[in-house]
Amino acid sequence: MKSKKGWRKSCRNEGRQTWQGPGGTYGNPGPGSCPKGHRFFVIVLAYLIVLAGMVTLARGADIPNQTQTRRVLLINTYYQGYRWTDSVVSGVESVLKDGRNDIELYIEYMDSRRVSDPSRFFHLSRYYRFLFSPVKFDLIIVSDNDAFDFIKQYRDSLFPRVPVVFCGISSTNKSLQENIPLITGVVEEYDIKATLDIALRLHPNAGEVIGVGNRTPLGEVKKQLFGEALSGRGKTIKATFFDDPILSDFESMIRNKEKGCIVLLLGNFRDGEGNIIPFEESTPILARLGIPLYGALDYYLGYGIVGGKIINGYDQGAAAARIGLRILNGESADGIPIDRKSPNRYMFDYAAMNRLAISESQLPEGSTVINKPKLRSSGNLSMAWSAIAALLGLGVAVTFTVPLIRSRRRSEDALKLLPTDMEKRPEAGTEKPVRTNGDPKVVGPEEAESRAAELKPGWDTLCLREEMMARILDRLPVRLLVARRDGTVEYLSQGLIRIFGYTGEDVRTMGEWWEKTCPDKISRKTLSAAWLDQEGGDESPENPADRHFQARVAAKDGSVFDTEIRFVPIEDRVATIFGDSGRQNRSRRPSRSGDFESIGTLAAGIAHDFNNLLLVILGNISLAKTHLKPDDRAYERLNDAEKASMTTKDLIQQLIAFSKAGQLSKRSVAVVPLIMDATRAALSGSNIKSRYIMSDDLLPIEADEEQIGQVMQVVLRNAKEAMPLGGTVTLSFENVRVTRKDYLPLRDGDYVKVSIEDEGVGIKEDDISRIFDPYFTTKDMGDHKGVGLGLAIALSIIKNHNGHIDVESRAGGGTTFHLYLPVSEKEADADEEGETSISGPQGKGRILVMDDAKAVRDVTGAMLSHIGYDVAFAGDGGEAIALYRQAKESNKPFDVVILDMTVQAGMGGMEALRILQGIDPSVKVVISSGYSGDPITTEYGEYGFRRAIMKPYKMDELEDVLKGLTDSY
Structure with a gap:
């Protein structure tokens, strides 16, 4: 490509009549060349420039490296x-x-x-x-x-x-x-005096100032500052202060007052039940009453207050960062005194000022005013025309890009041959003289110059076209990257640079590009492999040989977004085009992901209370069964109630699994028995038959059996609904090895692939990509519609197993779900068999039960008493500590303490454990929780607990947990 660079340089040389080509300099010096008389001065000037550069470099060598991150x-x-x-x-x-x-x-x-x-x-x-x-x-x-x-x-x-x-x-x-x-x-520092001074200056007719605070240590300080600020004004201003007022009462009081009062907000309001009302809700309500509201913190601005001498978060952060910068630059933190002068400033809201007829000229000099109206312009119309122009320009650019690229290739091919041609022509010219004006004359160099002159106009045109194309692409919102097959990055469009922030200096190869922009290792491998696999193919504009992917990418500033990536091979180069769908959807996506999070938060939030209720139900059922014989009719009814309660527990666990809050309890298991058991349970009582296809060498998988069973329940329930008249579900198993060539969102490795194929009505092609969305239902399938939330839960569970679900279907042709589950490195664990039963009192020892729910304490105590233990109760951690200390001092210590993890009001289990261990390092504590999302319940030993038990539990489960902790067994 040396020839290309040489010729290109000549395209920009407008100061001479000569031009530079690969073979040398051709033509005669023009007005841009230096006369001989000036050469001396030019040489001296060049020498001085070089000398100055050397001095600069020498000085620069002594400067220490300041670029360390x-x-x-x-x-x-x-x-x-x-x-x-x-x-x-x-x-x-x-x-x-x-x-x-x-x-x-x-x-x-x-x-x-x-x-x-x-x-x-x-x-x-x-x-x-x-x-x-x-x-x-x-x-x-x-x-x-x-x-x-x-x-x-x-x-x-x-x-x-x-x-x-x-x-x-x-x-x-x-x-x-x-x-x-x-x-x-x-x-x-709250500058309440300055705020009240400006408020009274802006409202000279005000006769009363009302402060709103709270009963906290800081609230008392604000109250004191409020009083001091008004103490010097004598009896001309009435001062009233309320702590934690009820909003409705305060609103009624303000309505009954005459005009002429000012309200200073220094705390929150409460509702009739004592709950704090967020300032975003309370402040606009008061602002509608037409009274002047002032505040001391910037987050009140924009909700109805006029303003004041405000503590500003931005200024606080900037001041701290400036101190931090001094430390990073070498100053000692111990040598920098605390800045006790709060960087407050006067800040006001234009909307509130306008409502109360306050002009900017009345404000202190240097005040900041937010929400000032902007000058009206034809902004929307301009944006519309800009969008139309951009689309038209993009169409023109696309139309001309292919011909320009082809023209450039032809010129490059000709230029590649030019050096050889230019070397041969002078030799041939010296051997074959041509006749000029009748005399033989050697014209080899002139002939070469003539040949070069013939090519120059074409090359100039190509340069201009290339520059024009680059300018067009850079001005359009095109996100384009062009790289050679060897991975060298040749071109980044300005549109791509604006979105990602990376320039050609930051990423020189495709490897560097994927490393910087693709944070997920699996996606990075997939995209890199797909880019390397591009072949030339049919490159016509009507049928480009390209592939496109959806991926989550990262910009230089750390922001992450979704985009479509399309690869277009062009001979020895690959063009990578990044769509703008991710940026468009970014404003919509948070609302949906926020809804997903809300579902998980709801499940996690109700799990504790709901499982407490289930514990009371299950505990009483267990106790009732101890008074009956297995052949009693009531015994069977209690069994049914117990099963229904456990099913309700499973529903909560499904929602928690969907929210990714639940912890997996994985072990190495054989896949076939696990799937077959789940299939039998799911198809029991239906008119659907099952058929199995498998090999003898299936590898074990690492799985949570209960959650994989939930996945099978969901998939098979959809299969049943798709075959209302009956049919067959075929389940096949095989070992597979996944590599990047498979383009699956999985790590390279061994998996067991489980395929579940039904003979149902199938799924439309347009709906397949949405069936895992909990907000999508196939209503057009009538009574046979699938359960969207169930499939969303199934997908979440499989992802938590580091697996993948793939779907194949067509309308009227059945559906196949492919489950990819990672292979375990260990042998499958042996199945546990047998059940425990409560035959009578076997426990011995003293148990202390701490739980904030009285019903839970009662039923747990009844079960423990039935097993044979002496039981004492505490409502929170503080009470449990007092009882444990008292029992230890009276030589009647407790053998085991059962602590509730979460206490609504009071000390919880974690904090109580630390204090109990300080009293008695050998204390035996069992953690009890109704929420499986906390790692303490799965890794209890690391936190100092002996055992963990999940609510709701039955009497036999409670007995099993206590085995080995007391002298009973």
């Missing part, structure tokens, strides 16, 4: 999407990610506003230890109280000697009076 961890107390927290994050990023600092920022959210479990610090410490063990941080920034308290408690064990900068911490916090090594930051 520094890692900063930002821990937020609240959640992403909370206005205050988002403002803090934006402020931190404005300083640390301004493009001048090579800093990698990690952002974490503790979500303390929605999660208040006392053990959350402990769980977070384990999570951060797992997540960040391979990462060495240079700085930690914490926002607000919980993050500050967490880092004080766990900094030395998780991030030893890492300096910490805080923000969002009140100046009244006692920890700020301590001298904690390597911790500094910026405080937040």
Whole structure:
């Protein structure tokens, strides 16, 4: 390609009459060349430039390398999407990610506003230890109280000697009076006096100021500042303050007041039952009353308050980041004093000002005003015309791209032959003189120049076309990457660079591209293999030999989105086109994924209470059965009730499995007995027959038998509904090896493929991609419609097993589900046989039961008493600790303590365990939980528990758990 570069350079040379080609320089010097008299000065000037460059390089060699990446961890107390927290994050990023600092920022959210479990610090410490063990941080920034308290408690064990900068911490916090090594930051200080001063200046006729706060230590400080701010105004202003007022009562009071009062919001309102009402709901209600509302925190802005001297999350974050930058640049954290001057500023809402007839000229100088109206313009019309123009331009670009590429190829082929041709022509010209003006004359060089001159116009045209095409593609929203077959990246369109943020300097090969933009290893392997497998094929525009995929990709800024990727082979190159469907759908997708999350959150939230109720039912059934003989008619009824209760438990577990909150209890099992048992149970009592096809060498799988059984129940239920008149379901089993050539979203390895084929009505081709969506139902199939949520649960379970579900179907031709399940490296475990039964009292010892539900305590105590134990009860962890200490001191210790994991009001099981272990290191504690999503229930030993039992449980299960913990067995 040297010839190409040489000729291209000539296309841009407009200052001379000569032009540069692969064979040398042709033509005569023009006005752009240097006369001989000036050559000396040119040489001297060039020498000085080179000398200056050498000096610069020499000096640069002494400059230390400042490009080493520094890692900063930002821990937020609240959640992403909370206005205050988002403002803090934006402020931190404005300083640390301004493009001048090579800093990698990690952002974490503790979500303390929605999660208040006392053990959350402990769980977070384990999570951060797992997540960040391979990462060495240079700085930690914490926002607000919980993050500050967490880092004080766990900094030395998780991030030893890492300096910490805080923000969002009140100046009244006692920890700020301590001298904690390597911790500094910026405080937040409520400027209530400045807020009230500007409020009274804007409303000179106001005769009363009403403050709203809460009964907390910080609330008391705000109340004191409120009183001090108005103390100097004498009796001209009436001051009233309410702690935790009920919104409806407060609203009625304001309605009955005459105009002329101001309300300062420093806390939350409550409803009639004492629940806190979010400020997003309460503030607009008060704003509609027409009274001036003021506040001290920026997250009230936009909901109806006028403004004030505001504590701003953005400024807090930026101030903390500036301190952090000083530490990263070499200053000691211990040498930087805490900034006790809160970076507050005057902020106002234009909409609220307009409602109360306040003009900007009345505001303090330098005030920030939000929601100011923008000048009207023909924005929508311009956007529409821009979209039409872009589409037309894209069509023109596509129409001309193929001819331009073909024209360029022909010119490149001719240029490849040109060096050889230019070398041979002078030799031939010297041997064969031509006649000019009647005299023989050697004209080899002139003939070469003539040949080059013939090619120059064509090459100039090609250069112009290439530049025009590049400009067209760069101005259009085309996301295009072109690379050679060897993986070298040749071209990235501006549209692609805008979306992903990577330039040609960042990614020089396709390997680097996939590594940076495809975070999922399986998808990365699949796409890389598909790109390598592209063949030339039929390249006509009407029938391109391309393949397209849906993938989740990542941009340079860390954002992740879905897009369509299309590969188009063009001889020795492959064009990769990225669609914009992911960006279009990104605004729609969160609502649906949010609904999925809501289903899981609902299931997880009700699981504990629901399983408590089931425990009471099952426990009483177990107790009732002990008073009956197996041949009694009532005994059979109780068995049916017990089975129905366990089915209800399974339903809750299905929803939790769908939410991916449930923990798998996997073991190595033989696949055929597992599937056959599930099939018999699912088809029992129906007019559907089953047929099995299998080999003798099937490998065992690693599976949770109960959840795989749920998958089979779902698939076979859909098969039954598709065959209302009866039929046959064929189940086939085979060992398969999956590689990247199969284009399946699976890791390379061995799998057992289970295929379930029915003879039903089938599924339309357009519906196959949506059958796993819980919001899709095949209503056009009448009474034989499938259960969308069930298939969504099945898909979630198989994915949690690191497997995959594939579907083949056509309308009227039956449906086949293919399940890919990973092979186990261990032999299949032996099946457990036999049942335990309660024959009479066998227990011996004292048991302490802690549960916040009285009904659970009663039924558990009754079952334990029937087994033979002495039982005592506690309603929360604090009461359990007191009873355990009292029993130990009176030499009547408890043999086992059963602790409820989650307590609505009071100390929970995790915190109680730590205190009990401090009292008695040999204490035997069983954790009891109604929620299978907590890893404590599956890895109880790592947390210090002896056993775990899941609610709801029966009497025989309770007895089994206690075996070996007391002297009874």
